[in-house]
Amino acid sequence: MRRRRVTREFTADTVTEDQLRLIVEGGRWASSASNLRIHRYVLVTDQELIDRVSMISPGIYGRPPALIVICTDVQRCREVGLEPQGDRSCYVDVGTSLMNMLLLAQDLRLGACPVTSFIQRAAAVLLDLPESLIPELLVLVGYPAPRRRVLRAGAPARLTVEDLTFVATPDRGLQPLPLGSRSL
């Protein structure tokens, strides 16, 4: 978990279908609200198709060799009586699935990047998605290109778990999380 970073620039090396299958399998093992399984995955490895999707995806910087598109299956939602636009668990499940995939990619020595900055309807047109599939998130996958991050002196420090966490108490409201003796 600590080694994982978002990878935005990739080498030209291709990613195998087996690698993508493993990553998607990681997504499949993620928690799913009420085990409804309303999401579907679309794999894209054709470079010309990826390039076209990139044209309507400002969140894609480099030239990824593979995309995994996490889609909501609205037909499945109808079958189980779920209204995805009004149900937060729909997006929570995209996130849990994504995180498993990012960690799996890391384990395979691949880099990955979630992208929400793309035009959903334009992506659906380019990928010939059926009307029942709404593209929610692109996951770029490939081998990380060497990159050096340069931050200015005095840049804000990385947030700690103490910065992000409070402890609820019965009589004193939210309290700061005490410093722990162990960390990742």
Next chain:
Amino acid sequence: MEVNRNILLANMGIRMNDIRVQEPPQARWVATFSADEALAVIGYLVSSAALCLDDPVLYGSFRLLDAANRFLGLLLAKDPVWDDAFLHQLKEQIDQKKDWLMYDQDSYRDFVRGVPVLLAGHLKDRAKAERGSDGTHGDGQSRAGDPHFPDAPPPRHT
């Protein structure tokens, strides 16, 4: 004036040495773009226009900077533009610092404010070089007497 510019840029996280171009600025060049390359830029811009309707405010600035960077990337793949040292260094600076948006927004703002200053310095140097010591404008045409170029020396007679 040069000193003021350097101080201004230093405050913006940019050292002139980061981007100082030793070679004389390039003569005018012409680049040709394929339909795919043009569509990539157009696609990026119109998609960004749509995303900016809902994105955080600072993303508007980021998309414009990134659009310029992508255009630089296309330009620098062209001959003879690939040899333009200023554009290379400008792209390198943007590549390194655009992500400050995510880690250090104050520095990001300073950097973005500094980029047009860098460009202005380059445009000025380029104009000087184009005017040339012989009073011509790089195209052999003298600007002597032209009110837009009051410093132009009289043309040399050959």
